[in-house]
Amino acid sequence: MKKWVVFLDSGDTLVDETTQEFDERGIVLRARLIPGALELLKALRREGIPVAMVADGQAESFRNVYRGLGLESYFAQRIYSSDVGAEKPSPLMFETALRAMGLTEADKDRIVMMGNHVRKDIAGANRFGITSVLLDWSRRYPTVPETPDETPDYIVHTPLELLRVLSLPREE
Numbered sequence: 001m002k003k004w005v006v007f008l009d010s011g012d013t014l015v016d017e018t019t020q021e022f023d024e025r026g027i028v029l030r031a032r033l034i035p036g037a038l039e040l041l042k043a044l045r046r047e048g049i050p051v052a053m054v055a056d057g058q059a060e061s062f063r064n065v066y067r068g069l070g071l072e073s074y075f076a077q078r079i080y081s082s083d084v085g086a087e088k089p090s091p092l093m094f095e096t097a098l099r100a101m102g103l104t105e106a107d108k109d110r111i112v113m114m115g116n117h118v119r120k121d122i123a124g125a126n127r128f129g130i131t132s133v134l135l136d137w138s139r140r141y142p143t144v145p146e147t148p149d150e151t152p153d154y155i156v157h158t159p160l161e162l163l164r165v166l167s168l169p170r171e172e
């Protein structure tokens with residue numbers, strides 16, 4: 001079986017954006033997970049699959065949210081656009097994650113990116129040459145592909161369905 005590495009988006013992939021609470025500067029103070037997100041993170045940890053967060057937004061927001069949820073330890077690396085200076089679909093975001101995870105070009109065939117946004121997560125992953133998985137749990141952002149680049153390799157409706165894509169068991 002492939003030794004997968006998983007890249008995960010945050011907003012509406014792990015965290016429910018409708019639950020975000022902001023301060024006066026627009027920094028997210030706290031937010032809640034979408035159903036199944038915690039179970040996914042636990043399952044990936046149980047299976048020994050390294051996970052990187054690859055997310056657009058302010059590092060401070062993500063630190064608040066994931067520290068508040070007690071989930072920072074689930075990510076081997078966290079790549080934020082505010083640190084990188086570019087947003088998805090920029091290859092810089094994915095390249096930064098690749099290198100931070102200690103991976104190379106040769107590892108691309110075992111990396112999967114799951115996100116909710118076809119123009120950012122899916123087009124970015126496809127152009128970078130890694131497997132793309134669209135999570136269409138939320139319809140807040142474009143989830144209908146308009147170009148071949150935006151067409152995901154797989155579509156899932158809940159976070160845990162990623163395990164099926166990776167051919168992993170679901171049970172505890």
Ligand SMILES: [Mg+2]
Nearest residue numbers: 009011012116
């Ligand atoms: Mg998102």
